[in-house]
Amino acid sequence: MSEAAPFRHRQSAHCESGVMSALATHTGLPMSEPMAFGVAAALAFALIPFVKLSGLPLIAYRMPPGAIIRGVRKRLGIGMRRLTFGDPQRGMEALDRALDEGRVVGLQSSVFWLPYFPEDMRFHFNAHNLIVYGREGNDYLVSDPVFEEAVRCDRASLMKARFAKGALAARGRMYYVERLSEDVDVRRAIPAAVRSNYRMMTQAPVPFVGLRGMRRLGRTIIALSRDPRRCDDYLPRFLGHVVRMQEEIGTGGAGFRFMYGAFLRESAALLGEPALADAAAAMTEAGDTWRLFALRASKMCKRREPLDAPALSAIVTECADREAAAWELSRRAVRHR
Amino acid sequence: MDEGDVPQDGIPTYGGRRKLFYAVDKDGAYVAVRSSGWEAEAIATGSALDAIEGLRKDAWRRAREGTTSPLEYYMRCRRMDLALLSQTTGLSRWRIRRHFRPEVFARLSERLLSRYGEALGIDVATLRVLVERP
Numbered sequence: 001m002s003e004a005a006p007f008r009h010r011q012s013a014h015c016e017s018g019v020m021s022a023l024a025t026h027t028g029l030p031m032s033e034p035m036a037f038g039v040a041a042a043l044a045f046a047l048i049p050f051v052k053l054s055g056l057p058l059i060a061y062r063m064p065p066g067a068i069i070r071g072v073r074k075r076l077g078i079g080m081r082r083l084t085f086g087d088p089q090r091g092m093e094a095l096d097r098a099l100d101e102g103r104v105v106g107l108q109s110s111v112f113w114l115p116y117f118p119e120d121m122r123f124h125f126n127a128h129n130l131i132v133y134g135r136e137g138n139d140y141l142v143s144d145p146v147f148e149e150a151v152r153c154d155r156a157s158l159m160k161a162r163f164a165k166g167a168l169a170a171r172g173r174m175y176y177v178e179r180l181s182e183d184v185d186v187r188r189a190i191p192a193a194v195r196s197n198y199r200m201m202t203q204a205p206v207p208f209v210g211l212r213g214m215r216r217l218g219r220t221i222i223a224l225s226r227d228p229r230r231c232d233d234y235l236p237r238f239l240g241h242v243v244r245m246q247e248e249i250g251t252g253g254a255g256f257r258f259m260y261g262a263f264l265r266e267s268a269a270l271l272g273e274p275a276l277a278d279a280a281a282a283m284t285e286a287g288d289t290w291r292l293f294a295l296r297a298s299k300m301c302k303r304r305e306p307l308d309a310p311a312l313s314a315i316v317t318e319c320a321d322r323e324a325a326a327w328e329l330s331r332r333a334v335r336h337r
Numbered sequence: 338m339d340e341g342d343v344p345q346d347g348i349p350t351y352g353g354r355r356k357l358f359y360a361v362d363k364d365g366a367y368v369a370v371r372s373s374g375w376e377a378e379a380i381a382t383g384s385a386l387d388a389i390e391g392l393r394k395d396a397w398r399r400a401r402e403g404t405t406s407p408l409e410y411y412m413r414c415r416r417m418d419l420a421l422l423s424q425t426t427g428l429s430r431w432r433i434r435r436h437f438r439p440e441v442f443a444r445l446s447e448r449l450l451s452r453y454g455e456a457l458g459i460d461v462a463t464l465r466v467l468v469e470r471p
Contacts, residue, residue, distance in 0.1 A: 012357060013356070013358060034367070112416065118351065120351075120382065122416070123385075146357070258367070262359045265365075265366065291377075294378075297377075
């Protein structure tokens, strides 16, 4: 480990990819946020009808929480220590010890109990990730990747945030890099990561994941609009939920497409493979189409324009078509590597 | 998304802060750009917040009328529902629901009250009485 180097805060688009790229960079393996996201093969889509969040189906635009940390760790052979705790006091003592040893520590926590979050962003979401890089008196020095500047958090609040209960409860989860593998080479990890992500998006064994899941979302919108019991009340709520999960939680569905595009573009340069830059451009177009969907759907929820289910469904189908094209280009670009 | 198209709508839910987005510059390269928010996100977050606010005001009104206890109101103040309060306190749902009855809540032991206080991050004295305005 490169000891004395002071930790530098860097803003990211998404918490988990931000934490992972910052931890790797700090310990001597410089890595951009999109590279962490892409190497972990973290782009996804899922619309799971039988898992409900306050009556609405679970929808996700990336792999589940924890997948980026695990993906980067495994594909780049990073040795990490990961701990959870039954007792909050012991969890805080372990954090203090790690900080005393000069480590930079990643934490999973609830968003709601972090006092530096603006009021309107404080929901009970337990899979937020942040970095603690020091302590001054009663305050922890926090690098929260989604914030512009480093922040501070008092001990009591941090303990509450780490040990909040509920779905995806963190149980005080903390993690830090112990060692980097000797012969780590990001360039070797990229083709395998792209292939793995391609398979997940195009060949998922269940119909509500990947490109098939997207097309299913398009059909669901049409079906709801034809259901007299659900077209007036449930459909606008459903659309609002799809957009909220797309734009707000994490960095959003379109945001993840742009981040993956940035990864493909960076990989094109690293591998000297111009075809990956074409794939990046195609992925950007898919992201733009998702943005169009969010804009139209949110206006329709607010009744600023009439609810046009066939139009929304067509946009979602176009998202799927464009992503299919982007994945085909990506796969071909790494075929012989 | 082109660099110049990164939304800068200054939405209220960001509380004056900016988030980071990846966008494309004129050469097709990706750059990280700070955004003060997008109208579409503001609408989506806003309706989620409205729903929470509605539940809170409704609980306050019922507590005022005496058909529920201040506990339900303070639970809603913390943006919690019965399931989460149950997990946080370790008390069963039906037991909490019973504590929503004002006459039961009024007789609650100091120990149980402090358990709720701890879970909600509210001191016991505050928890006992309903605030004057929602």
